[in-house]
Amino acid sequence: MKMGEPKTPLSKILTAPSCTPGGTKVREEKIMVMVRVRPLSSREQAMYDLIALECPNEETVVFKNPNDERPCSSFTFDKVFSPTCVTARVYEGGAKDVALSALTGINATIFAYGQTSSGKTFTMRGITEYAIEDIYQYMQNHPERNFSVKISALEIYNETVVDLLNRNSGPLRLLDDPEKGTIVEKQVEEVVKDSQHLKHLIGICEAQRQVGETALNDKSSRSHQILRLTIESRLKENSGRVKSFVASLNLVDLAGSERASQTKSAGLRLREGSHINRSLLTLTQVIRKLSGGKRIGHIPYRESKLTRILQSSLGGNARTAIICTLSPAMSHVEQSRNTLLFATSAKEVTNTTRVNVVVTDQQLVKHLQQEVARLEAELKSPVPTSSSALKALLVEKNVKIQKMEREMGELKRQRDLAQTQLELERSGRKEKKESNNSSPSHQVKKCLAFPSDTILSRVTLETQERNKAGRQSMLRQSVSSTDPSHLVQEIRKLELLQRRLGDEANKALDILQKEVACNRLGTQDAAENVAKLLSEIKNMQILNSISEDIVVKDTADLKEEIIRLNTQGQTIESLEKKLEIVQNSVDRLVCALGDNENTPDSKIQSKRKKGIPFNLTNSPNMSTFIRAPCSPLSSSRRVMDEIGNTIADNQSTNDSLPSSCKSTPLKGDQVGFSHSSRENTPSRQKQNSVNVKKMKKMFNNTLEETARNIRSYVTELKERVAKLQYQKQLLVCQVLELEAGETATTSHEAVDQSPFSWLLIFEEQKKQIVMLWHLCHVSLVHRTQFFLLFRGDPADQIYLEVELRRLTWLEQHLSDLGNASPALLSDEPATYVSSSIKALKQERENLAKRVSSRLTPEEREVLYRKWDIPPEGKQRRRLQLVNKLWTDPHNMEHVQESADIVAKLVGFCESGEQLKREMFELNFKSPCDKKTWMGWNLISNLLHL
Numbered sequence: 029m030k031m032g033e034p035k036t037p038l039s040k041i042l043t044a045p046s047c048t049p050g051g052t053k054v055r056e057e058k059i060m061v062m063v064r065v066r067p068l069s070s071r072e073q074a075m076y077d078l079i080a081l082e083c084p085n086e087e088t089v090v091f092k093n094p095n096d097e098r099p100c101s102s103f104t105f106d107k108v109f110s111p112t113c114v115t116a117r118v119y120e121g122g123a124k125d126v127a128l129s130a131l132t133g134i135n136a137t138i139f140a141y142g143q144t145s146s147g148k149t150f151t152m153r154g155i156t157e158y159a160i161e162d163i164y165q166y167m168q169n170h171p172e173r174n175f176s177v178k179i180s181a182l183e184i185y186n187e188t189v190v191d192l193l194n195r196n197s198g199p200l201r202l203l204d205d206p207e208k209g210t211i212v213e214k215q216v217e218e219v220v221k222d223s224q225h226l227k228h229l230i231g232i233c234e235a236q237r238q239v240g241e242t243a244l245n246d247k248s249s250r251s252h253q254i255l256r257l258t259i260e261s262r263l264k265e266n267s268g269r270v271k272s273f274v275a276s277l278n279l280v281d282l283a284g285s286e287r288a289s290q291t292k293s294a295g296l297r298l299r300e301g302s303h304i305n306r307s308l309l310t311l312t313q314v315i316r317k318l319s320g321g322k323r324i325g326h327i328p329y330r331e332s333k334l335t336r337i338l339q340s341s342l343g344g345n346a347r348t349a350i351i352c353t354l355s356p357a358m359s360h361v362e363q364s365r366n367t368l369l370f371a372t373s374a375k376e377v378t379n380t381t382r383v384n385v386v387v388t389d390q391q392l393v394k395h396l397q398q399e400v401a402r403l404e405a406e407l408k409s410p411v412p413t414s415s416s417a418l419k420a421l422l423v424e425k426n427v428k429i430q431k432m433e434r435e436m437g438e439l440k441r442q443r444d445l446a447q448t449q450l451e452l453e454r455s456g457r458k459e460k461k462e463s464n465n466s467s468p469s470h471q472v473k474k475c476l477a478f479p480s481d482t483i484l485s486r487v488t489l490e491t492q493e494r495n496k497a498g499r500q501s502m503l504r505q506s507v508s509s510t511d512p513s514h515l516v517q518e519i520r521k522l523e524l525l526q527r528r529l530g531d532e533a534n535k536a537l538d539i540l541q542k543e544v545a546c547n548r549l550g551t552q553d554a555a556e557n558v559a560k561l562l563s564e565i566k567n568m569q570i571l572n573s574i575s576e577d578i579v580v581k582d583t584a585d586l587k588e589e590i591i592r593l594n595t596q597g598q599t600i601e602s603l604e605k606k607l608e609i610v611q612n613s614v615d616r617l618v619c620a621l622g623d624n625e626n627t628p629d630s631k632i633q634s635k636r637k638k639g640i641p642f643n644l645t646n647s648p649n650m651s652t653f654i655r656a657p658c659s660p661l662s663s664s665r666r667v668m669d670e671i672g673n674t675i676a677d678n679q680s681t682n683d684s685l686p687s688s689c690k691s692t693p694l695k696g697d698q699v700g701f702s703h704s705s706r707e708n709t710p711s712r713q714k715q716n717s718v719n720v721k722k723m724k725k726m727f728n729n730t731l732e733e734t735a736r737n738i739r740s741y742v743t744e745l746k747e748r749v750a751k752l753q754y755q756k757q758l759l760v761c762q763v764l765e766l767e768a769g770e771t772a773t774t775s776h777e778a779v780d781q782s783p784f785s786w787l788l789i790f791e792e793q794k795k796q797i798v799m800l801w802h803l804c805h806v807s808l809v810h811r812t813q814f815f816l817l818f819r820g821d822p823a824d825q826i827y828l829e830v831e832l833r834r835l836t837w838l839e840q841h842l843s844d845l846g847n848a849s850p851a852l853l854s855d856e857p858a859t860y861v862s863s864s865i866k867a868l869k870q871e872r873e874n875l876a877k878r879v880s881s882r883l884t885p886e887e888r889e890v891l892y893r894k895w896d897i898p899p900e901g902k903q904r905r906r907l908q909l910v911n912k913l914w915t916d917p918h919n920m921e922h923v924q925e926s927a928d929i930v931a932k933l934v935g936f937c938e939s940g941e942q943l944k945r946e947m948f949e950l951n952f953k954s955p956c957d958k959k960t961w962m963g964w965n966l967i968s969n970l971l972h973l
């Protein structure tokens with residue numbers, strides 16, 4: 029018989045193996061329970077006993093009682109062997125695997141349980157014989173290992189332990205060993221030479237065993253017999269690895285439970301029977317307690333010597349198989365039922381098995397030396413091994429894992445995106461081939477659909493260069509499907525806008541000039557500057573007039589259009605230069621106004637300036653200026669209100685003031701005298717003088733602010749021109765591409781069409797935008813919307829570019845203001861920055877209020893832990909959390925997390941409101957520049973009237 033490796037039926041393995049500290053595997057396994065029904069004995073047949081048991085299949089046994097009307101009860105087990113099954117089949121059916129486990133270092137126990145004369149000894153003899161054969165066969169098949177087999181044997185007779193290999197030793201004591209469990213003191217253990225020797229020794233044990241005759245069995249075993257084979261196996265070549273195992277195979281033939289009435293026992297046999305029944309009862313109780321699954325409460329192992337010795341096999345470190353033997357006779361039905369109930373409990377008992385590794389002295393010494401060396405090294409170097417340090421390492425590891433998972437997610441996203449782009453590109457090419465006259469692409473429409481009041485940032489060479497490659501690629505894609513007449517119409521619309529801008533600039537400067545002239549305000553320099561401005565703006569108008577003569581035809585001649593646009597390109601550049609000059613002029617004007625008081629000239633003119641407030645009320649454009657450049661909350665409005673109040677006060681104290689004084693411009697130095705002619709008291713003089721000074725100061729402030737607003741206005745004009753120029757460039761590119769035709773397009777297709785190149789540009793732009801948001805104190809909600817919406821789709825390109833330009837300009841503008849002359853500084857940069865910071869602070873506070881309602885307590889707790897927010901802090905935890913959002917522009921992981929949290933707080937996803945690109949419409953409004961844009965809107969609206 030060829031020996032295979034011992035196997036465990038899968039159904040018996042409850043849990044996956046896990047590692048013990050010693051490195052061996054531990055697994056839980058239920059006791060294997062088999063039932064064997066013997067044939068009717070000759071005695072039973074002679075008594076015409078009926079068969080009460082049937083085995084319909086290999087797992088079921090059924091009671092069949094013709095005299096009983098109760099329904100048949102059936103029992104299922106791992107294996108059921110009918111009376112026709114030979115012992116070899118019983119062995120192969122389950123006992124074999126268990127027996128051979130001992131060869132691989134796993135303890136094993138096989139025992140037979142059943143009433144007297146049910147066939148326990150008959151079965152166990154056969155099992156032992158087959159096991160011995162297989163064990164030695166296995167050894168032969170594994171020459172690389174050295175095996176050693178030892179045998180010990182004992183019987184428990186009337187609760188006395190007797191050594192079957194040394195009967196003269198008398199009763200043996202049971203001892204408790206902390207490592208080995210229960211051991212039998214002074215028990216002889218014979219080293220087995222070979223299988224024959226083993227069989228011989230087992231024969232001696234059999235011969236030594238207490239056997240007696242009963243009414244049911246001529247050779248009834250009156251004791252429990254335990255044969256123990258201890259098998260040690262070691263690899264012949266010792267490679268330093270632990271490769272030695274040791275395990276015991278217990279082959280247990282129990283004495284049979286018996287009824288005195290049936291066995292007709294008396295005297296000695298009766299006493300034996302009572303001991304047997306008592307120890308079997310304890311076994312039954314142990315099994316029943318263990319079968320509950322949980323080892324709660326006391327397991328009465330110690331109540332019998334049998335259960336003490338078998339303790340490790342019952343719920344301990346051993347694979348156990350129980351063969352329950354049954355007589356099929358009707359006369360033994362009750363005993364058989366008890367046996368089956370025992371078997372049913374036994375199949376619920378779980379053992380925990382592991383490989384018993386033998387560590388040789390040599391290996392132990394080597395291992396200990398290594399351990400000592402390791403401990404010494406630890407002592408020398410202060411490596412953190414404390415639990416807190418380990419915890420920190422664990423956290424760090426988890427963070428790394430999370431990061432890697434996120435990176436993986438991002439990579440997957442990029443891969444999917446690239447694939448989608450590739451597919452789009454392919455289908456695009458296909459469509460392009462099919463029709464060259466398709467409708468304008470969505471992308472181009474978006475490029476051209478700039479709202480008229482969109483404010484674009486200044487076009488810088490750097491930003492153009494930065495994304496030139498990507499943009500051109502996009503343009504190439506869009507051009508081929510653009511209707512030429514549509515392009516020309518768009519160009520015309522832009523030109524119209526451009527002309528209107530020129531008009532607006534002109535009107536604004538005209539107003540300024542009138543004010544200055546009317547009020548004789550400022551120095552000679554200021555007047556000159558204004559005059560200069562006027563001529564400059566007129567110059568711009570001349571440039572613009574070039575395009576006014578051109579009539580838009582329904583069908584555009586593209587060649588003409590290109591030539592014209594090329595010329596226009598130059599004029600736009602000129603216009604931009606002119607605006608630059610205008611802006612500088614306004615700057616000088618503001619400087620002149622600011623310096624006015626400090627110059628010698630200003631002292632000379634100070635007397636004249638005392639009359640300015642009164643003159644100002646008669647200025648034809650005064651109302652315009654009060655309303656125009658400043659918001660209703662602006663300082664100029666407040667100043668004018670104060671002036672009005674002062675005048676009212678004066679008027680109330682002086683009703684007889686000549687009406688002409690209220691409407692006719694007066695010389696500054698006349699003001700004081702005018703009042704003093706009526707009530708020329710020193711106190712009144714002093715009061716008037718204070719009022720005039722106050723008014724003068726306030727008026728100067730008003731003018732300065734006005735000039736600054738004009739400067740902002742001109743800056744905005746420049747922005748618009750920049751935008752127009754950019755749009756024109758786009759259109760010129762498109763027209764040129766169209767003109768170049770299919771050949772050029774095809775040759776371009778090979779260049780820079782890769783979606784990956786766009787993704788690189790996208791990532792770069794995204795980082796720049798995030799940094800600029802941070803520098804410009806842009807709203808967190810805006811950042812979140814933008815960040816979550818634009819994820820790298822090629823159609824996002826125009827939005828990213830516009831945002832980048834707007835922010836670049838804003839940041840540049842803020843730093844320009846910071847570097848401007850002291851006169852310019854005043855409170856403007858402070859207003860810009862402080863108002864945006866204030867708005868951001870307010871926004872954070874509002875978001876913090878949503879933390880409790882939008883996040884569950886668990887989510888909050890996770891976030892507090894993740895973002896390192898202590899329970900006790902100066903601020904409330906939710907505000908601390910929100911204050912940490914969007915604070916690290918260098919860390920894209922932080923940015924992503926911040927966006928996710930803000931999105932949740934604001935409810936972008938829940939509300940079902942999908943974020944749409946169109947919501948941006950290239951028309952971003954930043955909270956930090958509200959005042960400036962408000963002013964601009966007011967001026968703009970006014971001038972359009």
Ligand SMILES: Nc1ncnc2c1ncn2[C@@H]1O[C@H](COP(=O)(O)OP(=O)(O)OP(=O)(O)O)[C@@H](O)[C@H]1O
Pocket residue numbers: 065066067069142143144145146147148149150151245247248249250282283284285353
């Ligand atoms: N499966 C079987 N096939 C044929 N004969 C069997 C079978 N099982 C047992 N016998 C016979 O039944 C008789 C009783 O068997 P056995 O001594 O093994 O019972 P037992 O359970 O050990 O009894 P006890 O507990 O009294 O020692 C024996 O003569 C044996 O040969």
